[in-house]
Amino acid sequence: MWQAEVRIDLDAIRENVSRLRSGTSAELMAVVKGDGYGHGMLPVARAALEAGASWLGVCTLDEALTLRRAGITAPVLAWLLVPGLPLHEGVAAGVDLSAASVAQVAEMVAAGETAGRPAAVHLKIDTGLSRGGATAADWPELVEAAAKAQADGLVEVVGVWSHFVYADAPGHPTIDRQLAAFQEGVAVAERAGLRPRLRHLANSAATLTRPDTHFDLVRAGIAVYGLSPVPGQQHGLRPAMTARARVMLTKRVPAGTGVSYGHTYTTDRETTLAVVPLGYADGVPRHASGTGPVRLAGRTRTIAGRVCMDQIVLDCGDDPVAAGEVATLFGDGADGGPTADDWAAAVGTINYEIVTRFGGPRVPRVYDGETRDHGEAA
Numbered sequence: 539m540w541q542a543e544v545r546i547d548l549d550a551i552r553e554n555v556s557r558l559r560s561g562t563s564a565e566l567m568a569v570v571k572g573d574g575y576g577h578g579m580l581p582v583a584r585a586a587l588e589a590g591a592s593w594l595g596v597c598t599l600d601e602a603l604t605l606r607r608a609g610i611t612a613p614v615l616a617w618l619l620v621p622g623l624p625l626h627e628g629v630a631a632g633v634d635l636s637a638a639s640v641a642q643v644a645e646m647v648a649a650g651e652t653a654g655r656p657a658a659v660h661l662k663i664d665t666g667l668s669r670g671g672a673t674a675a676d677w678p679e680l681v682e683a684a685a686k687a688q689a690d691g692l693v694e695v696v697g698v699w700s701h702f703v704y705a706d707a708p709g710h711p712t713i714d715r716q717l718a719a720f721q722e723g724v725a726v727a728e729r730a731g732l733r734p735r736l737r738h739l740a741n742s743a744a745t746l747t748r749p750d751t752h753f754d755l756v757r758a759g760i761a762v763y764g765l766s767p768v769p770g771q772q773h774g775l776r777p778a779m780t781a782r783a784r785v786m787l788t789k790r791v792p793a794g795t796g797v798s799y800g801h802t803y804t805t806d807r808e809t810t811l812a813v814v815p816l817g818y819a820d821g822v823p824r825h826a827s828g829t830g831p832v833r834l835a836g837r838t839r840t841i842a843g844r845v846c847m848d849q850i851v852l853d854c855g856d857d858p859v860a861a862g863e864v865a866t867l868f869g870d871g872a873d874g875g876p877t878a879d880d881w882a883a884a885v886g887t888i889n890y891e892i893v894t895r896f897g898g899p900r901v902p903r904v905y906d907g908e909t910r911d912h913g914e915a916a
């Protein structure tokens with residue numbers, strides 16, 4: 539008997555990856571950073587590779603090494619690297635690394651020397667996001683340094699890449715501007731003598747809506763998990779995560795009963811309250827107080843009053859609701875129940891944040907559609 543769980547449907551992950559692949563002739567990188575957007579990095583990585591993803595994308599060196607330690611041999615790119623990390627461990631493990639400065643290239647040269655093989659590097663250009671990546675002004679110096687290191691056999695420049703600002707708003711003028719800046723950056727790299735095999739720019743939104751940005755590889759995150767980066771456009775994707783818990787207790791209370799901390803909710807009639815054992819320690823945003831939708835006994839209800847650390851309360855009126863029944867916070871929506879999109883709207887955030895924060899040490903992740911063989915799937 540389980541109390542609360544986050545269920546992950548790996549068949550949904552596989553279907554979503556197949557759908558993304560069918561929409562592009564580029565290679566597909568499944569982005570599994572952030573513990574697979576809260577879905578569990580390793581099971582998602584294996585399912586995505588089974589369905590035809592040929593790359594995995596992560597942020598940190600640790601995430602990349604965790605994939606390798608699990609026996610996953612598929613190409614992996616890590617792109618969030620502060621100075622001084624043991625990059626040679628990544629190089630030795632065959633992890634590709636992103637560089638956005640001459641200093642980073644120098645670190646990768648040193649890491650390659652320690653590892654006894656050249657680092658595989660993807661040079662990142664900032665085409666407008668002003669986050670990672672070299673500015674257009676710094677780009678020529680970066681590609682020159684990388685071309686020289688490559689000529690000396692000290693690094694291998696595998697890729698040139700960038701990231702969109704606002705691809706989730708199709709038609710936004712930044713998209714064309716960034717595409718043009720990227721093409722110019724690639725041209726500058728080529729003039730420096732580089733022939734990067736993988737030019738990559740598209741995230742999920744661009745993968746779904748802008749084929750002209752696919753180049754050699756697309757990096758899809760949120761769509762792999764079945765959620766749309768473009769509000770209101772599902773693109774045939776199926777959400778993979780369901781968050782649910784059993785009702786701990788029900789009780790009849792009279793009209794005028796204040797509910798949960800601060801009594802921000804008061805019953806307006808005699809009613810049945812149901813207590814559900816999930817709270818902000820489990821990822822339920824406290825901002826969902828009085829707004830978060832929960833499906834219970836065939837109806838979607840709104841959280842009554844404050845979200846506590848460990849519990850929420852639902853006002854069920856006169857519906858027959860009993861302890862032990864399953865309350866679903868969000869799922870694939872097929873039964874008309876709430877989705878991560880509904881939670882994002884209720885809380886004023888994006889579906890990415892809802893699924894990524896959900897679960898935790900107290901809420902087991904349970905997998906449907908897991909391959910029996912936990913060995914290498916790539």
Ligand SMILES: *Cc1c(COP(=O)(O)O)cnc(C)c1O
Pocket residue numbers: 569571617701740741742743757758759760761767
């Ligand atoms: C997270 C991330 C992605 C994936 O973005 P989605 O919108 O989830 O598809 C792609 N590229 C980079 C650099 C990222 O950080």
